[in-house]
Amino acid sequence: MDKVYVQGMRFYGYHGAFAEENKLGQRFFADVTLELDAEKPGRTDDLDDTVNYAEVYEAVKEVLEGEPVKLVETLTHRVAQQVLKKFAIVDAVSVKVTKPDPPIPGHYDAVAVEIRRERGFETS
Incomplete structure (x- = not known):
């Protein structure tokens, strides 16, 4: 499968x-890899x-x-759900969302979650 990276x-x-996060807000970064036939x-x-x-x-x-x-x-x-719903050409998507400087005890540069989902997932 071919891949497009954004x-x-x-x-x-x-x-x-x-509550402070919901009130003040913060930065989020995203990387998306789209698997499709190019x-x-x-x-x-x-x-x-x-x-x-x-x-x-x-x-995103x-x-x-x-x-x-x-x-x-x-x-x-x-x-992932949004990308698969909006882009019919995409067979699978990998998504990484990074939250820099999370407000948790200790020193962290960032926390991140990465998932991969295939077509059909968007309706679940």
Whole structure:
């Protein structure tokens, strides 16, 4: 399977288990790997035959800047669900959501959750 990478997307959201996170918000980063058959767009050089990276960004933004949730796991799940719903050409998606500087005891650069989901998952 061919892969398209959309990496280093940055957003500001109000997600977290603590009230302060929901009130103040924080940065979130996302990396998405789309598994698809890129043979046709490779031949046609036509954007209509593949995924538009700007539309992928908007789909991820909708989740990460949208309705607050408590867990990074939930955000990651919802991004995968959103991508598979919006892009019929995508057979599977890997999503990594990173929360830099989490407000937890100790010193952490970041926490992240990465998942991979295949077509059919978006309806579950």
